[in-house]
Amino acid sequence: MSLYDMMSAMVIPSPIATSPDEVAVPRSIGRALDLLEIVLAEHRCTLTRAATLADLTPTTALRYLRALEGRGYLERNAAGEYSTGPTLLRIAASVRSDSLLDRLATTAQPLLDDLTRRTGESSYLAVSDGRTGTYVATTESTRAIRHVGWVGQSVPLDGSALGAALLDPGAVVVRTGAVEPDITAMSRAVATAGSLGVAISLVGPEHRFGDSQRIQHELALNDAVDELERTLRINGEDLTS
Numbered sequence: 001m002s003l004y005d006m007m008s009a010m011v012i013p014s015p016i017a018t019s020p021d022e023v024a025v026p027r028s029i030g031r032a033l034d035l036l037e038i039v040l041a042e043h044r045c046t047l048t049r050a051a052t053l054a055d056l057t058p059t060t061a062l063r064y065l066r067a068l069e070g071r072g073y074l075e076r077n078a079a080g081e082y083s084t085g086p087t088l089l090r091i092a093a094s095v096r097s098d099s100l101l102d103r104l105a106t107t108a109q110p111l112l113d114d115l116t117r118r119t120g121e122s123s124y125l126a127v128s129d130g131r132t133g134t135y136v137a138t139t140e141s142t143r144a145i146r147h148v149g150w151v152g153q154s155v156p157l158d159g160s161a162l163g164a165a166l167l168d169p170g171a172v173v174v175r176t177g178a179v180e181p182d183i184t185a186m187s188r189a190v191a192t193a194g195s196l197g198v199a200i201s202l203v204g205p206e207h208r209f210g211d212s213q214r215i216q217h218e219l220a221l222n223d224a225v226d227e228l229e230r231t232l233r234i235n236g237e238d239l240t241s
Contacts, residue, residue, distance in 0.1 A: 031056065032064045039065075039074055041154055044081040101127065104198065105137040107231055111224045112139040112200070118220040121204035122147045126155075126162055126187075128197035133162045135201075147183055147203045161185040166197040172218050176206050184209040186217055188225045190232070200224050 025033075034054045039045045042053075051061035065082060068074040072087030108125045115123040116139040125137040135150040157163030161175035165187035176184040184206045189199040202221055209217065 028064075031060070032068060035061060035064050036068055036073060039082045040084065044077075044083045046081055050082065100196075101136060103235075104232075107235065108137055108200070108228055109139070111228055112137060115139070115200070115202065115220050115224045116141060119202055119204075119217050121202050121208065121217070122150075123224070124150055124201045124203060126197075126199050126201060128157065128162070128166055128199070130166075130195065130197060131157070133157055133160070133166070133197070133199075141204065145205055147180075147205070150203070155179050161187040162199055162201055165189040165199050165201075172221060174209070174214065176209070182206045186214070186221060188221050190225060190229055198228075200228065 031054065035050055035056075038050050038053045042049065047058055047062055047065065050065065051058045054061060056064075065074065065076075069076055069082070069085065072085045074082045074088070075085040076082050104127070105125060112123040112125060120141055120143055122141045123139050124135045126133045126135045128134070132154050133156075134154045135152070138148075138151045140146060140148050155162060156179075157166065159175070160178045161173045162185065164173040164175065165171065166189045169189040169191040172186060172188045174184065174186045176182075178185065182205060183203060185201050185203045186209070187199050187201040189197060192198055200221060202217055
């Protein structure tokens with residue numbers, strides 16, 4: 001896995017989402033973190049767009065972006081676009097070394113393979129910090145018309161199957177068109193004891209999620225999540241309740 005893939009698989013929170021814990025964060029630190037998260041989510045981002053998304057003036061945003069660039073957390077190319085810098089890539093590499101995320105993806109991969117084999121649809125493993133979700137592993141459908149490309153992508157929790165499933169672990173949730181038009185997602189979350197949300201999703205074209213298919217897909221999805229929970233307990237991961 002490349003360093004870019006490592007960064008892409010990290011959970012990137014919604015830049016301007018708030019929580020009670022953030023009230024105590026100093027304003028300057030909050031602004032810098034907002035801008036850092038915006039650039040990571042955008043992959044490449046101009047000063048103007050970063051300032052707009054952070055609701056800051058360009059002058060103010062530039063001051064924080066320059067500070068992040070000076071510490072190596074971001075870098076700027078000749079076109080003026082900001083992207084992940086060497087310091088953050090180094091940190092990502094050290095964090096990813098035998099991390100919980102790596103072990104989780106390794107454990108889930110054969111279950112995703114089996115889920116896709118049984119349903120014919122693309123399956124994904126997602127993690128969440130409670131503000132947004134990021135897809136970190138997948139098995140793609142082999143069908144000509146299929147859903148691909150969500151690994152490394154962050155998605156909002158509001159209105160999505162992933163978000164609803166994380167709020168009600170154990171329940172299978174279905175949403176159509178929440179993230180992409182004409183795409184149906186079916187998700188179930190792992191019952192977790194910690195703050196990291198984990199879920200498996202089945203994603204495909206809406207027309208292949210009729211009533212009869214949904215019944216079969218739900219059975220397969222439940223089997224995958226049940227087995228993931230069982231395996232994590234056996235492996236002694238401090239994750240499932």
